[in-house]
Amino acid sequence: MSTGKTALVISAHAADFVWRCGGAIALHASLGYKVTVLCLSFGERGESAKLWKQPGMTLDRVKDARRAEAERAAEALGVHDLVCLDLGDYPLELTRADKDRVTGVIRQVQPAFMLSHSQYDPYNTDHMYATQVALECRMIAQAWGHNPGEKVLGAPQLYLFEPHQTEQMGWKPDTFLDITPVWDKKRAAIECMEGQEHLWEYYTRVAINRANHFKRNSGGQASGRDCKYAEGFQSIFPRTVDEL
Amino acid sequence: MSTGKTALVISAHAADFVWRCGGAIALHASLGYKVTVLCLSFGERGESAKLWKQPGMTLDRVKDARRAEAERAAEALGVHDLVCLDLGDYPLELTRADKDRVTGVIRQVQPAFMLSHSQYDPYNTDHMYATQVALECRMIAQAWGHNPGEKVLGAPQLYLFEPHQTEQMGWKPDTFLDITPVWDKKRAAIECMEGQEHLWEYYTRVAINRANHFKRNSGGQASGRDCKYAEGFQSIFPRTVDEL
Amino acid sequence: MSTGKTALVISAHAADFVWRCGGAIALHASLGYKVTVLCLSFGERGESAKLWKQPGMTLDRVKDARRAEAERAAEALGVHDLVCLDLGDYPLELTRADKDRVTGVIRQVQPAFMLSHSQYDPYNTDHMYATQVALECRMIAQAWGHNPGEKVLGAPQLYLFEPHQTEQMGWKPDTFLDITPVWDKKRAAIECMEGQEHLWEYYTRVAINRANHFKRNSGGQASGRDCKYAEGFQSIFPRTVDEL
Amino acid sequence: MSTGKTALVISAHAADFVWRCGGAIALHASLGYKVTVLCLSFGERGESAKLWKQPGMTLDRVKDARRAEAERAAEALGVHDLVCLDLGDYPLELTRADKDRVTGVIRQVQPAFMLSHSQYDPYNTDHMYATQVALECRMIAQAWGHNPGEKVLGAPQLYLFEPHQTEQMGWKPDTFLDITPVWDKKRAAIECMEGQEHLWEYYTRVAINRANHFKRNSGGQASGRDCKYAEGFQSIFPRTVDEL
């Protein structure tokens, strides 16, 4: 089933898209969206502690391992296209040419919506930098004078997915998505992250508690619809609607 | 046409519902919603300057005039029920019994969504007080032990409609509603407000400029859908969705 | 073991102190603090849905049941004194005399620190009102001219304990407390809340995930101390220290 | 010298106007303004510790002492009219009738600008309550239907004067006033506050350091005008100008 609709995730490190929006990816894939995941780096230096504790580890071997994990997770989620730019992490830094590649992906995908990190993260400056890049490249993709002749971008929403330690990041979800129908896929993708096994149960607990929030906001004790697993998102831009 | 759906506007003064969400009222009425408007006061002391400048004016005559205007405006918009509590303005103050009446209306209406003022307004403390009352009574209406046996309230969204001088109120719209199909009705309702003729064109300009914002956020220069008149709203609670 | 130290919890409804700071209570009791819990109401109207769904329920029976639960929970946690003011809920409203009673308790306890709700809560206006009362009565307790001759209050910290849906409340924890040594007591107290069984596992998950945050901030992957259960708190006032 | 211009200070307790805007009062008095100071209470219970430590002290004696101090300070500053409403402190609470009295004073004075406390103060809820009252009564004073026939109020700026521990109050000054020409008067008024001698030097240091800020913002090391004593203020409302 394909609807012709598309979505784009911009992930600073290879594993971010799994914990933070794996449910949204799998759900929209099941709805017929083609979902592209753009990993700016593999998180090879900063988010692969378990691998680095092994003797004789090298940067390339870490990258290979992380890429393999990301590919398996992407497959589990039904990702249409996994693009790994391998731009380096801790710190993540993009040149003008790198940004042009990101912009190119955005234009190619023409996403109905985009997903990226919170706008503030004192623990991980790569995360907030990735969102800054997402906003900058979204703007460039809208410019008629950037690579004239290419199809320019409309105005897709940018959703910020859930960071670790949400309150420290000033992240406030305004949208809860029911991911119950695809939870098995998200859990399968999570289990592909062998190097971060301590987070498997952590993010399962997050999903269950977010389902509680879903129910509170869909009706509460009076009429709240059931929901077993959910994800939360913060919107950057206003919505445009024909009914409140 | 009736869908069985309902909505509730809580307006500090009689005219507020016209300028700030007249389009939303008329649009949802046209979609089959039964929309109830609850005016806590007539704005008789603080928002009726033109009347008070007439010789020999009395409080009752001002109230009558304002009520008549509100009724005509409500009719123009297709309001299902206009409830005027006549609680006094400048300042607006509710007793526990008054709050019980408001709670009673909320329970009776069982709104799919509610509309009220911004949470901060240094120019007009009645406005922020009305929103505080809306939140408090929404909470009471959800309590199983308040008038046991009555149907308890679910978890309707509370939208904050557009205040005057938005930036001073810290109001940030996250939802733009296309009111083009019902603009004529909103304009007709606006023209019922004889005492505030200086605002007729003001709020027409607001609606046209909000339509520009609607287009920017629905696609911009690439694919923005046309829209001639719009209204903006800020949500207090998160949404719960099955698709982003 | 008694250190002569004391602490005071101001809880809007009878169960709040269990979910939100039961660990802090049990831990400080085990450290020799005498912890007083002040319940402003029983949550009889707004937080007792399960009871109200039983046929023939009355307000008094609900209060009795909630009081009994609170007493059992307080015993499980090692609370020194449980004070139930029975001031009513949904909405909670205090007269000047009620505030004098709260002030009296504060002066009697002379707490080393106080605990109460978040400062903002659009879902539950009782919660933010309780914190407003806590600050007001803390101030009165410091006044030399309030009941002259009584011992005036120093400057205890006011910690805000964790609300439900933290991000919606603008609550940001700045202090994580390791409650692993007393987890069994908190869980036992939680299980006293028979009417809210759906929250038992919810707040167990919260405690486990807060332990993850504890470890992140105590050293992370390099040297984070182990911790299995934790609670988070936001401070209202600055700390005064002799070493950073 | 009189310009016909007027200003109004709304002070929660009798001494607040001295520490926080004594310079502004004296300066504008010297410029020909008639400055009215409205003390809602004497600070008799909460800000008179030194008096209460004397044996046999009574509430009336404290009030008398604080009133006398306020009167001497007002005289030193050149206050046109000192109005003491004696409404009680810790907590300060105004009835509807009390608010009508405040509104009456505002209308009588017809101030070019008003001065009051910061909008947030967790140490002292009387302070933020006074500002809330100032905004509410300013609004009522603008209402044509409040005591029809009286002269209605225009739109005076409300300046928030400097609180103690500014950063904890979220107070941000946007206006620095050079009070060098009247510093002697402010110091004389400060020394009228016999019960709070520990604050004399404190607020002298504040005035000198604010002068440093004045110079930084009037030109800095390149061309900053000299200034020896200054006060800072935060504006609630926008300014209207004919030149930037």
Added chain:
Amino acid sequence: MSTGKTALVISAHAADFVWRCGGAIALHASLGYKVTVLCLSFGERGESAKLWKQPGMTLDRVKDARRAEAERAAEALGVHDLVCLDLGDYPLELTRADKDRVTGVIRQVQPAFMLSHSQYDPYNTDHMYATQVALECRMIAQAWGHNPGEKVLGAPQLYLFEPHQTEQMGWKPDTFLDITPVWDKKRAAIECMEGQEHLWEYYTRVAINRANHFKRNSGGQASGRDCKYAEGFQSIFPRTVDEL
């Protein structure tokens, strides 16, 4: 007429100065200020959609057209000096040498005040980058060790002019300027922007509604001075005054 006073506008793209502060420019020119406008780019790639939709368009032709428009608009407004740095847009990026050029212009102009964009703009990262550059170069221009011997800068105010969709940018005006006397000039400059005709009426409506805000804040219904067109500005730095 020349007063010797100067002002400086730092505009990310060629047209920004027209919509956002054309009135301030024309008004101060009429008051005898020499106003310099510094356009960092022409907006050639991102703000020239209409031109790019013409067949055979090239970057140079777009720049020429935009420059010509900017020159005509500058002339209409009475700009003293229009400096176009042609640094590229979408994204705008300045090297150290570029920043030195901006600093040089600031020092040469020695502005009494500066004008630039809002500090946050998720739609247009060039805008917030321009303000960041304005602050950085203002700081460098104040450094005695930067090009020693040149006249160092004092401490000019930086006003942030009105962005599109103000609430989304967190922009809050604290100053309204009456531009009625020069409205014809601003409208003439606006009409120079042939490629953005859809914005002519939009910004005319903005100016009329800002005049309403001017009147509200200069006296309201009681004594508000008339004003037909206005512009709003947010100040970054505090003011220093001799009278409130």
Added chain:
Amino acid sequence: MSTGKTALVISAHAADFVWRCGGAIALHASLGYKVTVLCLSFGERGESAKLWKQPGMTLDRVKDARRAEAERAAEALGVHDLVCLDLGDYPLELTRADKDRVTGVIRQVQPAFMLSHSQYDPYNTDHMYATQVALECRMIAQAWGHNPGEKVLGAPQLYLFEPHQTEQMGWKPDTFLDITPVWDKKRAAIECMEGQEHLWEYYTRVAINRANHFKRNSGGQASGRDCKYAEGFQSIFPRTVDEL
């Protein structure tokens, strides 16, 4: 006396560490900490006005003078290691290699806590840039894949020391440190800053007034511990504790 504990100050310009945290440095040195101070620049261009006003001054002579002052101040405070990276100021800009050097220092020191500037400073963009660098390099130092084999960093607190004009920087202290025992050392270090003599008394007044805040928060009029000089700090990360 050495405890094996360490601390690290990251200072944008050579003198910042003296005014802003000289007391914290001297106090912790006296407690046995080895305190390293990392000066990213000498403040040679932007914070040495007095030197530049001397005839024939050169950049190298300014640097030498500022370095000498910093060394004397460091000695007065008991700094263990003063590292001057000489990266240039106004503006301060770090390459990837420069950041690696900073990261290297962090790893070498393995600080129990770090100190740097406020996160916002419109007057001085070097200051906020230094904090951004501190957070970025702290993150890199925690990465197991950055220079594998080196000891990775734990999770030290980052305290933001007091900026000039605190309210303009959005800086809010949450921790007051009593520096009375080492005040003489801080004053001696301050007097090493010959080029900024106008600030000696300014920061002495700050220290005395911060002591007043210390006392207010440690007990106030009832039981506040005495304190004559203090410094304030804002924490970026939550604390982890075993007792509230």
